Amino acid sequence: MLRIGELARRAGLTVRTLHHYDAIGLLRPSARSGGGYRLYGQADITRLHAIQSLRHLGLSLEDIGRLLAQGGATLPAILEQQIRALDRQIEQAMQLRTRLGLIQAQVSGGHEPEPGDWLATLRLMTTCDKYFSTEELKKILGNWRVAAADMVPLMADVRRAMERGVPADSLEVQPLAYRWMTLVGTWMEGDFDLIRRWGDMYRREHSAMSNKGPDPRMVAYIDRAIEIRLAALGRHLSLDELKRLTRIPREEWQRLSQKAGQLMRQDVPPRDKRARALAREWMGLMDRLANHEPELRDKLLAAYRDDPVLAAASVLEAPVRQYLQRAAESRA
Amino acid sequence: MLRIGELARRAGLTVRTLHHYDAIGLLRPSARSGGGYRLYGQADITRLHAIQSLRHLGLSLEDIGRLLAQGGATLPAILEQQIRALDRQIEQAMQLRTRLGLIQAQVSGGHEPEPGDWLATLRLMTTCDKYFSTEELKKILGNWRVAAADMVPLMADVRRAMERGVPADSLEVQPLAYRWMTLVGTWMEGDFDLIRRWGDMYRREHSAMSNKGPDPRMVAYIDRAIEIRLAALGRHLSLDELKRLTRIPREEWQRLSQKAGQLMRQDVPPRDKRARALAREWMGLMDRLANHEPELRDKLLAAYRDDPVLAAASVLEAPVRQYLQRAAESRA
DNA sequence: CTTGAGTCTGACGTAGCGTCAGGGTTCACA
DNA sequence: TGTGAACCCTGACGCTACGTCAGACTCAAG
Numbered sequence: 094m095l096r097i098g099e100l101a102r103r104a105g106l107t108v109r110t111l112h113h114y115d116a117i118g119l120l121r122p123s124a125r126s127g128g129g130y131r132l133y134g135q136a137d138i139t140r141l142h143a144i145q146s147l148r149h150l151g152l153s154l155e156d157i158g159r160l161l162a163q164g165g166a167t168l169p170a171i172l173e174q175q176i177r178a179l180d181r182q183i184e185q186a187m188q189l190r191t192r193l194g195l196i197q198a199q200v201s202g203g204h205e206p207e208p209g210d211w212l213a214t215l216r217l218m219t220t221c222d223k224y225f226s227t228e229e230l231k232k233i234l235g236n237w238r239v240a241a242a243d244m245v246p247l248m249a250d251v252r253r254a255m256e257r258g259v260p261a262d263s264l265e266v267q268p269l270a271y272r273w274m275t276l277v278g279t280w281m282e283g284d285f286d287l288i289r290r291w292g293d294m295y296r297r298e299h300s301a302m303s304n305k306g307p308d309p310r311m312v313a314y315i316d317r318a319i320e321i322r323l324a325a326l327g328r329h330l331s332l333d334e335l336k337r338l339t340r341i342p343r344e345e346w347q348r349l350s351q352k353a354g355q356l357m358r359q360d361v362p363p364r365d366k367r368a369r370a371l372a373r374e375w376m377g378l379m380d381r382l383a384n385h386e387p388e389l390r391d392k393l394l395a396a397y398r399d400d401p402v403l404a405a406a407s408v409l410e411a412p413v414r415q416y417l418q419r420a421a422e423s424r425a
Numbered sequence: 426m427l428r429i430g431e432l433a434r435r436a437g438l439t440v441r442t443l444h445h446y447d448a449i450g451l452l453r454p455s456a457r458s459g460g461g462y463r464l465y466g467q468a469d470i471t472r473l474h475a476i477q478s479l480r481h482l483g484l485s486l487e488d489i490g491r492l493l494a495q496g497g498a499t500l501p502a503i504l505e506q507q508i509r510a511l512d513r514q515i516e517q518a519m520q521l522r523t524r525l526g527l528i529q530a531q532v533s534g535g536h537e538p539e540p541g542d543w544l545a546t547l548r549l550m551t552t553c554d555k556y557f558s559t560e561e562l563k564k565i566l567g568n569w570r571v572a573a574a575d576m577v578p579l580m581a582d583v584r585r586a587m588e589r590g591v592p593a594d595s596l597e598v599q600p601l602a603y604r605w606m607t608l609v610g611t612w613m614e615g616d617f618d619l620i621r622r623w624g625d626m627y628r629r630e631h632s633a634m635s636n637k638g639p640d641p642r643m644v645a646y647i648d649r650a651i652e653i654r655l656a657a658l659g660r661h662l663s664l665d666e667l668k669r670l671t672r673i674p675r676e677e678w679q680r681l682s683q684k685a686g687q688l689m690r691q692d693v694p695p696r697d698k699r700a701r702a703l704a705r706e707w708m709g710l711m712d713r714l715a716n717h718e719p720e721l722r723d724k725l726l727a728a729y730r731d732d733p734v735l736a737a738a739s740v741l742e743a744p745v746r747q748y749l750q751r752a753a754e755s756r757a
Numbered sequence: 758c759t760t761g762a763g764t765c766t767g768a769c770g771t772a773g774c775g776t777c778a779g780g781g782t783t784c785a786c787a
Numbered sequence: 788t789g790t791g792a793a794c795c796c797t798g799a800c801g802c803t804a805c806g807t808c809a810g811a812c813t814c815a816a817g
Binding site: 142143145146147149150151165166167168172173175176178180182185186187189190192193194196199200201213215216218219222 | 474475477478479481482483496500504506507508511512514515518519521522524525526528531532533542543547548550612691695
């Protein structure tokens, strides 16, 4: 017969724990000394070992009590339930872990070291949590830096247009609409559903984002321009075709435009070899844009040539486009 | 100013929760009505939103209180700590999940449906837990069925030898030692360290395994025979060479032995084509056993030919071996 | 004035013990 | 036989983040 301290030491527990087990009836010593000391016999020790084994599996003391009382008949059921609970817990913990990682990257990422602003960042993140899965958040935040860098000058341009009183449905705003759409498209990796939901969240929860996002008036302004642009695109291409378009970095169009501008300034005729090479480059870009589908490419060329809304948004201005057009035709 | 119920509804909390936040000083309403009702103002609502965001990250109310009191200076540190804690928790949960899965497979696997024995199984499992990592346990339990199936007849043979009074160091026991070693080797996938630790556990914790394992007297008996066999092997091969040996299924040796026996019974001379083919097969097996290292193979052949202890353990009995030997030589 | 819905404070409960406080027991040693 | 050290007893409160009563009070509408 062991006294409580001895048993505790052997089992690697505290005396208090054994007191507790006694109090809740999980392990009552089978005898007491004359002075009232608990005395544990072999059967008690065996039972304690069983208790420890089951505790080791994460079972609650109550479950253990029931299991031992029943002789273990429900062990498989309890294991099953325990495993399911554990799986849920692991799932949740991993989701939380991902979220914390994302927030840590944002907060201590250094790109917004304003001290008082962490709460706003947090607000933004937790608001986003309601709208997007962790996977989607990873996508959005992964491209956040790049997008934010491009966003700043674009927002400045939009603001200037608004302040100059340019109406949102003016053709002059179309290049901005185009840049905005491209930027958002890059940011969300072309996921149309994600873009739509981002807009939803923005409209519904702008107040929650305090001063983090762009001014809602600005968003309304550019939204109107985008609406016009989408309508124009819709007149020439189906939604499915739109989705098949590949994104081409803006710089490539700009390089093309600049090179064409140089040739034009030097009065190089469109039938010149250099102009024709540039036209081929142009067609190559269009071909990539059109996902290497010739009909789609031709539709796009026609749309950008004929629709003033789309033409206005093109990086290539009208004279440049006409020049390249002539160069392309002179190839024949 | 909102009353508590209204705020609770908007925030998706219970009134009691807000009472609690008030009681611990986390969110005290900035005013009370004449009748003592709590009245929450805009600042309170903002603070509550912050609290909810932080709760969403798994922070304790105490941490949140400190964070809000400080203005969030220690947010990165708290995030860091939170992430570390979460990682530990996930790690532990996944380990536990693996253990539970293994135990479930054992308990409800049906191969031991005795009702009263689940406690012993549990004892065994938790004892193993102390000695082996979950990865190692997976390895051991994965091969358990196969090993257990082969173990039963082997143990019966060993028991018979003991009961017949055959001394452990008799050559007669060597085939059993060989079978035992092969079986354990297959079971533990040739992991020598694992085999050693399994033996350690067995010797130290046999009492804990109650009647699950083999009789310790039997283990001592076969251990002695294995010791002799290892000493014999050690006389011919280094430990490193031993480890390089590949395991060949016993059935392949037996097939070879039977086919040779047939030829011998039919008085087919060793120089016969069929005998020579069989000798080539033998050499092929030896070659595989020796990890395709010719010197190692020759060492093995010499060892099994010259050392009576090893020869006694071979599946090929002496006459068969000599027959094959002659067939192999007649090939030249 | 009544009524019903909302609110107040206070208290106990949760799981598994830790950590005292204030006393009694055991046992070796003097 | 006394005594000191080590051990043990019971009882109580503490921890998280609230849930769930109970009994009394307030507020707005009819």
